[in-house]
Amino acid sequence: xxxxxxxxxxxxxxxxxxxxxxxxxxxxxDRRSASRPEPSPPKNSPLPKRVLGKTGVKLPILGLGGxxxxxxxxxxxxxxxxxxxxxxxNLGIRYFDTAASYGPSxxxxxxxxxxxxxxxxxxxxxxxxxxxxxxxxxxxSLNRLNTDHLDLWQxxxxxxxxxxxxxxxxxxxxxxxxxxxxxxxxxxxxxxxHHEPKIIIDGLNRYAFDTTLIPVNxxxxxxxxxxxxxxxxxxxxxxxxxxxxxxxxxxxLLRPGVLSGMSEAMGYSLSxxxxxxxxxxxxxxxxxxxxxxxxxxxxxxxxxTLANIExxxxxxxxxHSFFRAWA
Numbered sequence: 001x002x003x004x005x006x007x008x009x010x011x012x013x014x015x016x017x018x019x020x021x022x023x024x025x026x027x028x029x030d031r032r033s034a035s036r037p038e039p040s041p042p043k044n045s046p047l048p049k050r051v052l053g054k055t056g057v058k059l060p061i062l063g064l065g066g067x068x069x070x071x072x073x074x075x076x077x078x079x080x081x082x083x084x085x086x087x088x089x090n091l092g093i094r095y096f097d098t099a100a101s102y103g104p105s106x107x108x109x110x111x112x113x114x115x116x117x118x119x120x121x122x123x124x125x126x127x128x129x130x131x132x133x134x135x136x137x138x139x140x141s142l143n144r145l146n147t148d149h150l151d152l153w154q155x156x157x158x159x160x161x162x163x164x165x166x167x168x169x170x171x172x173x174x175x176x177x178x179x180x181x182x183x184x185x186x187x188x189x190x191x192x193x194h195h196e197p198k199i200i201i202d203g204l205n206r207y208a209f210d211t212t213l214i215p216v217n218x219x220x221x222x223x224x225x226x227x228x229x230x231x232x233x234x235x236x237x238x239x240x241x242x243x244x245x246x247x248x249x250x251x252x253l254l255r256p257g258v259l260s261g262m263s264e265a266m267g268y269s270l271s272x273x274x275x276x277x278x279x280x281x282x283x284x285x286x287x288x289x290x291x292x293x294x295x296x297x298x299x300x301x302x303x304x305t306l307a308n309i310e311x312x313x314x315x316x317x318x319x320h321s322f323f324r325a326w327a
Contacts, residue, residue, distance in 0.1 A: 046091065046092040046292070046296055047060035047061060047062055047092045047093070047292065047295050047296060048060065048061050048295070048296070048298060049061065050276045050277060051276065052211065052241035052243075052276045052277065053210065053211065053235070053239050053240050053241030053242065053276060054210060054238075054239040054240070054241065055187075055188050055210050055211065055241050057121060057151075057188075057241075059094065059095050059121055059276070059277050060092060060093065060094055060095060060277065060295070061270055061276075061277050061278065061295055061298060062093065062095075062266070062277065062278060062279075062280065062291060062292065062295035063093060063094075063095030063096060063097055063121075063243070063277055063278070063279040063280075064084075064085070064088045064093050064095070064096050064097065064279065064280075064281070064282070064288070065097050065245070065279040065280055065281035066096065066097055066098035066099070066102050066105035066106075066108075066109065066281070067098070067099065067102040067103075067105060067281060068250060068281040069250060069251070069281060069283050070084070070281040070282055070283060071084060071108075071283075072084065072085070072098075072102070072104075072105045072108055072109070072281070073102045073103045073104070073105045073281075074103065074104070075103060075104055077104075077108075078104070078107075078108060078111070081104075081105075081108040082108060082111055082112055083285060084282060084284075084285050084288055085108060085109060085111075085112040085113065086112050087285050087288060087289070088288060088292075089112070089113075089116055089120075091288070091289065091292045092292065093292070094119065094120045094121055095120070095121045095123070095277060095279070096109055096113060096120060096121070096122055096123070097123045097124075097213075097243075097279045098123070098124050098125075098141075098145075099124055099125035099126075099127070099154075099156055100124065100125065100126055100127065100137040100140060100141050100156075101125075101127055101156065106124065106140075106141055106144035106145050107144045109122075109144075109145055110144050110145040110146035110147070111146075113145070113146075113147075114145075114146045114147060117147055120151075121151045121152065122145065122147065122150055122151050122152070123150065123151060123152035123153070123154065123190075124141045124145065124150055124152075124153060124154070125153070125154040125155070125156035125192060126138065126141075126153070126154075126155065126156055126173065126176075127156040127157065128173055129155075129163055129166040129167050129172060129173050130166065130171055130172060130173060131171050131172060131173060131174075131175040131176045132171070132176075133173070134173040134176035134177070135176045135180075138150075138153065138176065138180060138185070138186075142185075148185075149184065149185050149186065149187070150185070150186045150187070151186075151187045151188060152186070152187065152188045152189070152190055152210070152211060153177065153180065153186040153188075153189055153190070154189070154190035154191060154192050154211070154213060155167060155173060155177075155189075155190070155191045155192065155203070156192055157192060157193055157194065157195065158191055158192065158193045158199055158200065158203060159193055159195035159196055159199060160195075160196070160199065161199065161202070163199075164199060164202050164203055164206070167203075168206055168207070174207060177189045188210035188211060188241075189207075189209055189210055189211075190209055190210060190211035190212055190213060190241075190243075191203040191204065191207075191209050191211075191212050191213075192212065192213035192214070192245075193213075193214065194214065194215045194227075194245065194246060194323050194324060195324060195325075196225065197214075197225055197226065197227045197230040197231050198225070198230070200212060200214060200227075200231050201230065201231055201234050204231075204234055204235065204238060204240060205234070208238075209240060210240070210241055211240060211241035211242070211243060212231065212235055212240050212241070212242055212243070213243040213245055213279070214227045214231055214242070214243075214244070214245065215227050215244075215245055215246040215321075215323065215324075216228060216232075216242075216244035216245070216246075216247070216269045216272055216275055216278070217244075217246055217247055217248070217249055217253060217265065217268065217269055217320070218253060218259065218264070218265065218268045218269075218309045218310060218312075218313045218320075219249060219253065219313045219316070219317040219320035219321050220317075220321065221310050221313075221317075222310070222313065222314055222317035223317060223321050223324065228272055232272060232273065232274045232275070233274075235274055236273065236274040241276050242274050242275045242276055243275075243276065243277055243278065243279060244269040244270070244272070244275050244277070244278035244279075245278070245279055246323055247265050247266055247269045247278050247280050248262060248265040248266075248280070249320040249321070249322075249323070250323075252319060252320050252322075253265050253313065253320055257312075258312055258313060258316060258320075259309065259312065259313075261294075262290065262291060262294045263294050263297070264309055266278065266280070266291070266294050266295065266298065267298060267299075267300075267301045267305075268301065268306060268309050270298055270300070271300045271301040271306060
C-alpha cells in the first residue's frame with residue numbers, strides 16, 4: 001500500500017468515527033491536482049529568509065496574514081482577495097497563514113495557491129479542543145484550501161488552563177495532531193495565543209510543538225505579563241520556530257506620535273532574539289507591496305534603537321495591547 005493510499009485510508013476511518021468522511025475529498029483533490037501543471041518558482045526571492053527553528057524550513061521573514069483588516073477574511077471580497085494573494089506570491093511571499101475561523105480566507109487562498117503548492121508554506125489552525133472536532137475542522141480546511149496536506153497546523157488562540165487540560169486529555173485535540181502528523185497530512189504542529197503567556201509556555205512544556213505564534217510588538221514589553229520576556233526564552237531553549245503576530249497592533253502603533261512607520265514596527269519584532277518570521281495582514285495591494293519593501297530592507301535594530309522605540313510606546317501600551325483581552 002502506497003503512503004498516499006495509507007493517508008486516505010487513515011483519514012476515512014478517523015473521520016467516520018467523528019461523523020465525517022474525507023476519503024472521497026482527497027481523491028477528488030488528487031484528480032484536480034493531477035490535471036493542472038505546476039509552474040516553476042522564480043529563481044530568486046526578494047525577501048530575506050530565516051530557518052524556522054527546529055523545522056529546518058527556511059522562510060521569508062514576512063508572511064501574509066489571512067485575518068483582520070484585509071479582504072482575505074471579508075465575505076464578498078473574492079476579487080480583491082484573489083488579487084492580493086496572487087500579488088503576494090509575485091512579490092516573494094511564500095508563507096500564508098489562515099484558520100478555519102477566518103471567514104472565507106481559506107476559500108480565497110484555495111483559489112490561487114494550489115498551482116504553487118510545493119513551493120510555499122501553508123498554515124492553518126483549529127479552535128476545537130477535542131480530537132473529533134479538530135479532525136472535522138482539518139477536513140474542512142483541506143477542502144477549502146484545495147490541498148491534501150498542511151505544512152503547519154496550529155491550535156488556535158489557546159487562552160486558559162482548562163483548554164490546555166482538554167487538549168491533552170485522552171480525547172483531546174493533541175490526538176488529532178499526532179495522528180495527522182504521523183500520516184503526513186500535516187508536517188508541523190504549532191500552538192498560538194495572544195491572551196496569556198503562561199498558557200503558551202505550559203503548552204510548549206507539555207508537547208514537542210514545532211512552532212508558536214505569539215504577539216511580538218513594541219508595546220508588549222510594558223505589559224505586566226509580556227510574551228517577549230517569558231515565551232521567547234522557553235522557545236529558544238526548545239528550538240521552537242517563533243512567528244510574530246500583532247506586529248503593528250492592527251495599525252495602532254503606526255499612529256502619529258508613536259512609531260514612525262512599519263519599518264520600526266517590523267524592525268522591532270524581527271530584532272527580538274528567537275523570532276524567525278512574522279505575519280502581517282494587508283488592507284490593499286499597495287499596503288502589501290509597502291510591507292514587502294520594508295521586509296526587503298530589514299536590518300536588525302541595535303539596543304539603543306530598540307530602547308527608543310520602547311520609550312515611545314510606554315505611555316500608550318494598554319491601548320496597543322487591546323487584543324490581550326480576546327480569548
